[in-house]
Amino acid sequence: MNLRFWGTRGSIATPGPSTIEFGGNTSCVEVVTNSGARFIFDCGTGARPLGAHLMAHAQKPIVATIMLSHTHWDHIQGFPFFAPLFVPGNRFLVCGPPGAKTSLPEVLSGQMEYTYFPVELAQLGAKITYQDLAEGAHELQGVRVSAQLLNHPAIALGYRVEADGASLLYLCDHEPFWEPLWHSAAAVGRLESILHDGDRRHALFMQGADVVIHDAQYTPEEYAPKKNWGHSTYSYVTQIAAAAGVKRLILTHHDPTHDDAFLSGIEMRAQDLAASMGSPMEVSCAREGYEASFEHEALDKTSVTEIHSSDPSHSGSLLVLIVDDDEDLRFLARKALVHAGHTVLEAGSGEEGLSLIEIHKPDLLLLDLNMPGMNGFEVLRRLRTRETGRPLPVIVLTALGDEESARSSFQFGATDFLIKPFTPPQLDVRVRACFAHADRL
Numbered sequence: 001m002n003l004r005f006w007g008t009r010g011s012i013a014t015p016g017p018s019t020i021e022f023g024g025n026t027s028c029v030e031v032v033t034n035s036g037a038r039f040i041f042d043c044g045t046g047a048r049p050l051g052a053h054l055m056a057h058a059q060k061p062i063v064a065t066i067m068l069s070h071t072h073w074d075h076i077q078g079f080p081f082f083a084p085l086f087v088p089g090n091r092f093l094v095c096g097p098p099g100a101k102t103s104l105p106e107v108l109s110g111q112m113e114y115t116y117f118p119v120e121l122a123q124l125g126a127k128i129t130y131q132d133l134a135e136g137a138h139e140l141q142g143v144r145v146s147a148q149l150l151n152h153p154a155i156a157l158g159y160r161v162e163a164d165g166a167s168l169l170y171l172c173d174h175e176p177f178w179e180p181l182w183h184s185a186a187a188v189g190r191l192e193s194i195l196h197d198g199d200r201r202h203a204l205f206m207q208g209a210d211v212v213i214h215d216a217q218y219t220p221e222e223y224a225p226k227k228n229w230g231h232s233t234y235s236y237v238t239q240i241a242a243a244a245g246v247k248r249l250i251l252t253h254h255d256p257t258h259d260d261a262f263l264s265g266i267e268m269r270a271q272d273l274a275a276s277m278g279s280p281m282e283v284s285c286a287r288e289g290y291e292a293s294f295e296h297e298a299l300d301k302t303s304v305t306e307i308h309s310s311d312p313s314h315s316g317s318l319l320v321l322i323v324d325d326d327e328d329l330r331f332l333a334r335k336a337l338v339h340a341g342h343t344v345l346e347a348g349s350g351e352e353g354l355s356l357i358e359i360h361k362p363d364l365l366l367l368d369l370n371m372p373g374m375n376g377f378e379v380l381r382r383l384r385t386r387e388t389g390r391p392l393p394v395i396v397l398t399a400l401g402d403e404e405s406a407r408s409s410f411q412f413g414a415t416d417f418l419i420k421p422f423t424p425p426q427l428d429v430r431v432r433a434c435f436a437h438a439d440r441l
């Protein structure tokens, strides 16, 4: 398959003399398989030059699948400027995660209302169809594409394409579940040394891949004040990809404040880090206009991660039980979850929580650790001991940000571990992801 970067920048387009080498357009990557299936990953401002290129050079009519990771501005702003959409006869399938409250066409047409843009979505000449994607394997244009939820304060999907004997992943935007990545006492660089199950799932998704294109917006020094904004550091990405046995890592979604000289520095630091781990992985920063072909004589079937499909209709509205002795926290969590369309039950103690689980059979449990009487670990232990069917997804939501609390929570059977304070969209995304993953406990 052939890969070409049309947009490598995160957040906002950054044109000018200081970004000529790595590029100023926002996220857009084109992948074309040997059979001619064309995939466009995200429609940031890079979609405009891609559209112009296709109009001039591609076979007509133009047919492509547009894979949106999510609908933050920098991933959809080029959509109305993608010229092939205006031409009758062209056909596009637009895929992406279902919005929490709004459908994909509603979000895309929202940015094309007359207030913002002169032509409405419905007036475009091409035939455009839409498909909500859930986690799991999908067949698109005869190509296997797997999707997995990312850790971002909006519902965002990462994609793994298997074609022509090669595997390529597009993982934007994503933030570490836990920093640093590893158990403090374990050997760095091994999948089993990853502390948080969310990071391990992320590593398994990219395991053995030929190419991984990954959000790496920050340096480790920049990360602390930008925690919960939904982006990775090059250090996290390099370490997790090396542990997953990735052959080629391309860092993208460059921060708007990083000029060419700064990105060259990041590229060198990431290469040194991979080498220091003893990894043969090639690492580079994405350059706008960069093009490469990837083929593999024989696909190593053992490296293909099987991802269970989940039903997107189940992820709409969930019954969530919050167990926390802190009334203010329950209020904030309830507000965030009700706003996201969920129904909420509350318990102020572990004992009350367990009895509400018996009576109401909630879809998901949000559990505090430090409570008077029965603490969260004991609630988890009792819950897991008496369960027989599908395990209840449990997100531990705690002020205890230490490694031991996280490790113990996973040992006792937590599905996810989230440290207070949280942001409302972050909580909604983790609830939906946790519900989708729970049957794989």
Ligand SMILES: [Zn+2]
Binding pocket: 010, 011, 072, 074, 075, 173, 253
């Ligand atoms: Zn972004």
Ligand SMILES: [Zn+2]
Binding pocket: 070, 072, 152, 154, 173, 230
């Ligand atoms: Zn984003």
